[in-house]
Amino acid sequence: MGSGSGISCPITLNSSLTKEQQALYQNPAVIQKILNECKTIAIVGLSTDRQKASFFVASYLRSAGYRIIPVNPKAAQILDEPCYPNLASIPEPVDLVDIFRPAYECLDIVQEAIACKVKAVWLQLKIVHEEAAELARKAGLLTVMDCCVKMEHGRYCGGLHEAGMNTEIISAKRNHRFI
Amino acid sequence: MEAERNFGFDTRMIHAGHIPDTQTGARAVPIYQTSSFVFYDADHAAELFDLKQYGHIYSRISNPTVAVFEERLAALEGATGAVAVSSGMAAQLAVFMTLLEPGDEVVSSAHLYGGTVTQLTHTLKKMGIAVSYVDPTDIGAWEAAITPRTKALYGELIGNPRGSILDLEKVSALAATHRIPLIIDNTMATPYLCRPMEFGATIVVYSATKFIGGHGNSLGGLVLDSGKFDYSRYPAIAEPSPKYHNLRFFDTFGHYGFLMKVRVETVRDTGCCLSPMNAFLLIQGVETLSLRMDRHVDNALQVAKFLEGHPQVAWVSYAGLPSHPQHALAQKYLPRGPGAVLSFGIKAKSGEDLRLTGKHFIENLKLFSHLANIGDVRSLVIHPASTTHQQLTDEELRECGVGPELIRLSIGIETVEDLLWDLDQAFHAL
Numbered sequence A: 001m002g003s004g005s006g007i008s009c010p011i012t013l014n015s016s017l018t019k020e021q022q023a024l025y026q027n028p029a030v031i032q033k034i035l036n037e038c039k040t041i042a043i044v045g046l047s048t049d050r051q052k053a054s055f056f057v058a059s060y061l062r063s064a065g066y067r068i069i070p071v072n073p074k075a076a077q078i079l080d081e082p083c084y085p086n087l088a089s090i091p092e093p094v095d096l097v098d099i100f101r102p103a104y105e106c107l108d109i110v111q112e113a114i115a116c117k118v119k120a121v122w123l124q125l126k127i128v129h130e131e132a133a134e135l136a137r138k139a140g141l142l143t144v145m146d147c148c149v150k151m152e153h154g155r156y157c158g159g160l161h162e163a164g165m166n167t168e169i170i171s172a173k174r175n176h177r178f179i
Numbered sequence B: 001m002e003a004e005r006n007f008g009f010d011t012r013m014i015h016a017g018h019i020p021d022t023q024t025g026a027r028a029v030p031i032y033q034t035s036s037f038v039f040y041d042a043d044h045a046a047e048l049f050d051l052k053q054y055g056h057i058y059s060r061i062s063n064p065t066v067a068v069f070e071e072r073l074a075a076l077e078g079a080t081g082a083v084a085v086s087s088g089m090a091a092q093l094a095v096f097m098t099l100l101e102p103g104d105e106v107v108s109s110a111h112l113y114g115g116t117v118t119q120l121t122h123t124l125k126k127m128g129i130a131v132s133y134v135d136p137t138d139i140g141a142w143e144a145a146i147t148p149r150t151k152a153l154y155g156e157l158i159g160n161p162r163g164s165i166l167d168l169e170k171v172s173a174l175a176a177t178h179r180i181p182l183i184i185d186n187t188m189a190t191p192y193l194c195r196p197m198e199f200g201a202t203i204v205v206y207s208a209t210k211f212i213g214g215h216g217n218s219l220g221g222l223v224l225d226s227g228k229f230d231y232s233r234y235p236a237i238a239e240p241s242p243k244y245h246n247l248r249f250f251d252t253f254g255h256y257g258f259l260m261k262v263r264v265e266t267v268r269d270t271g272c273c274l275s276p277m278n279a280f281l282l283i284q285g286v287e288t289l290s291l292r293m294d295r296h297v298d299n300a301l302q303v304a305k306f307l308e309g310h311p312q313v314a315w316v317s318y319a320g321l322p323s324h325p326q327h328a329l330a331q332k333y334l335p336r337g338p339g340a341v342l343s344f345g346i347k348a349k350s351g352e353d354l355r356l357t358g359k360h361f362i363e364n365l366k367l368f369s370h371l372a373n374i375g376d377v378r379s380l381v382i383h384p385a386s387t388t389h390q391q392l393t394d395e396e397l398r399e400c401g402v403g404p405e406l407i408r409l410s411i412g413i414e415t416v417e418d419l420l421w422d423l424d425q426a427f428h429a430l
């Protein structure tokens, strides 16, 4: 059952962004491209508190098969992974930078992300900084703002549906099982 | 061509929440008649119990067939999500239990289904929650009843028993000023006739037993949340939960926080889950919702007009008639028609007690089913004074707004001329 990668309705629920901003920073095609193509995700502001939203998102993404790199200057290790104080000190290529920091820090983080040549940046739900998002987008990065990576992954992979949520995905297509 | 499309209401009725599964390709929604679901491994189990992953554990919490029903209704309502439960009463109680703390107060419309009044007055009292009732058509009364302890406003869009219409925009604006949610029971209208969230309601509850299922075969209920309300002042949603290692639901799940709490705490702990079989039957109803509702309201209006012109009828209460005090509000919020439940007052036969005339009228009907329900494809009738309310004196009856002359009809989708014939012959035989 659940939602495969069917035709999607425009996702307009629960965002403080304007329609124009949503078209730029919550584009379903961009979101799906990030989820499909990014394998290594640096989570900036990942908490050591296992009941914080960032910890939920990180452990979910790890279970979903992504490689997680915690970024938090106050911790040495989170989720059994070494933790880095900033993006520049990560010794391997990063695909996606997922940001759990207050909006006013986002511009600096995005600048750092561009310098590290990452593919995509993602400002989490309720984190809105238009200048930071626009900087990333203009630099050619896949950019998402005011969304949650876990919710979006759940939207396209069926989990959100299982929780009774409105995925806004409608399709009569059967996904191929590839025997 | 656009790659994305905002699908229409009828398409959602048929498709939302169900994509053919990879494994079997089954086109109809499969009935997952299972109590429990196998974990991949111990880590998977631990993460599911910790809410770190989505997935089914046990059908008291969630089930794949029930999930289709939930997402379908959320898609029809434009809600952020839904939790389906065992009945409409369970839906209301789940909302109150999730949202409120002992000492909190609710201001409610007085024009409610009788069972809801009992739940609010007596069952909520046991939980330390006090309810004050107001005339729903008097916005000043709502405002005056709100105290610093008021944590929610409650009402039925189409109220019982006289079909009064709640002024959604005014009452939701009042709720917003006080930063409290407006909870609407939209059972009578269904999301086809009105979607209260479009007019500012935060939470909508349904008895799916009625028009949503529509065939009088299954009990069920729903809780839906707009996802737009800031629950940070609601300790039950925002504060650390001792049941989940001090998880803060609103903080962690954001706009899903309230519904997650309803599901993984209230429904899990009270066990008021919907069975997969009932979910399947209710889904069958949803797939024809708009077609049935159009016929229901067409028939209801014709019956109301017929009754209004009948010499043995004292009055008719149906907001689709220009004579109804909230006819204008009905046209605003329910342009396709204000549901299919109406009541009328029968005139006493000379020298006969009104209750007896009502009783005889019901006994004379041949096509209307005499029972205690609404929202069936079949037409239904009840005379409260000789059944549900028979213990009350005439005076007590009038206080509840259900005088001894009141007969309630729920109009079905039969050939309307047959319904008019049945009513007419029942009057004649008095």
Ligand SMILES: Cc1ncc(COP(=O)(O)O)c(C=O)c1O
Residues within 6 Å of the ligand: B087, B088, B089, B090, B113, B115, B116, B156, B185, B187, B188, B206, B207, B208, B209, B210, B219, B220, B221, B374
């Ligand atoms: C308006 C309304 N709300 C709630 C309920 C309760 O629903 P249920 O019987 O499914 O518990 C009913 C009917 O019984 C109703 O008519």
